[in-house]
Amino acid sequence: MLIKKRRKHGEVQGPARRESPEKNAVEKTAWRPGNVLSPAPALLVSCGGTPEWKPNLLTVAWAGNVCSDPPLLSISVRPERYSYAIIEATGEFVVNVPSLREARAVDWCGVVSGREADKFAATGLTPAPALQVLAPIVRECPLNIECRVRQSLPLGSHVLFLAEVVAVQVSTALIDAQGKLCLEKAGLLAFAHGEYFTLGRRLGHFGYSVRKQKVDQVKGGQAAEKGPAVQAGRSISPRDAGQRTARSLIPSRPVPSPASRRGAGGAAGHEFRRRKPRSAGPYSRPKR
Numbered sequence: 001m002l003i004k005k006r007r008k009h010g011e012v013q014g015p016a017r018r019e020s021p022e023k024n025a026v027e028k029t030a031w032r033p034g035n036v037l038s039p040a041p042a043l044l045v046s047c048g049g050t051p052e053w054k055p056n057l058l059t060v061a062w063a064g065n066v067c068s069d070p071p072l073l074s075i076s077v078r079p080e081r082y083s084y085a086i087i088e089a090t091g092e093f094v095v096n097v098p099s100l101r102e103a104r105a106v107d108w109c110g111v112v113s114g115r116e117a118d119k120f121a122a123t124g125l126t127p128a129p130a131l132q133v134l135a136p137i138v139r140e141c142p143l144n145i146e147c148r149v150r151q152s153l154p155l156g157s158h159v160l161f162l163a164e165v166v167a168v169q170v171s172t173a174l175i176d177a178q179g180k181l182c183l184e185k186a187g188l189l190a191f192a193h194g195e196y197f198t199l200g201r202r203l204g205h206f207g208y209s210v211r212k213q214k215v216d217q218v219k220g221g222q223a224a225e226k227g228p229a230v231q232a233g234r235s236i237s238p239r240d241a242g243q244r245t246a247r248s249l250i251p252s253r254p255v256p257s258p259a260s261r262r263g264a265g266g267a268a269g270h271e272f273r274r275r276k277p278r279s280a281g282p283y284s285r286p287k288r
């Protein structure tokens with residue numbers, strides 16, 4: 001909205017890097033084509049829970065949101081997985097978004113098959129009823145996304161299940177007094193090139209680059225020194241990396257008058273206003 005308004009008046013400037021071209025130079029080497037897209041989520045997918053199929057868990061990293069309305073996501077599963085037959089037969093599964101506490105279980109469920117073990121019993125994770133599907137949710141995971149398969153698409157090594165989100169369960173411990181979902185408290189996991197990570201420092205909210213641009217415009221050349229370009233390149237001490245918030249990294253800006261706030265579509269006055277977070281795939285070991 002804000003950015004559209006500015007475009008209309010020809011004012012939009014990108015967050016250009018202000019370092020010299022030599023400093024910007026990044027040397028590259030060519031790799032063979034592969035699944036290097038990172039980070040990917042590390043997810044626990046639960047399935048089964050019908051009279052024919054016992055509940056099972058499978059770790060999935062080749063996954064992602066694919067459509068907002070209707071809410072659709074995809075997971076890609078190799079047909080040789082025990083879970084593949086379950087999902088194919090039942091047309092249902094739950095994507096459980098794990099936290100740091102479930103990291104070991106996530107890895108374990110990704111190397112052991114449900115043909116050999118009861119993964120719920122072995123990991124100590126708790127199967128709990130889902131709202132809309134027969135597959136159980138994993139109670140310990142902060143987010144449970146219940147899915148019904150719309151389409152399965154054989155792609156090669158994997159079959160992509162395109163599924164509709166039919167219900168979502170969220171840990172109440174992550175919801176603050178204002179009703180905001182505080183996912184930063186969850187210690188979410190990411191998977192990048194064969195390794196697990198937790199999400200780190202919060203850098204800003206959706207659209208924050210546009211806000212900083214406004215700071216540059218308001219303060220002119222002086223603020224340019226503190227703009228996004230310099231921050232991106234600046235080194236941050238280990239202490240800061242863990243503790244600094246976006247607020248302390250973004251230069252403070254003058255509080256605009258109510259009139260100027262209205263003039264900028266109401267958006268100018270809430271640089272640090274907490275917004276409803278927007279929801280913003282796979283694993284990198286080549287032969288998994």
Ligand SMILES: Cc1cc2nc3c(=O)[nH]c(=O)nc-3n(C[C@H](O)[C@H](O)[C@H](O)COP(=O)(O)O)c2cc1C
Nearest residue numbers: 059060061062077078081082083110112113114283
């Ligand atoms: C981090 C990680 C990510 C994985 N991602 C996928 C994936 O996206 N698709 C897949 O078919 N297998 C994936 N796997 C492998 C399966 O989780 C693994 O083969 C599992 O044991 C299958 O369980 P099941 O036979 O009980 O279904 C992944 C494993 C790990 C550790």
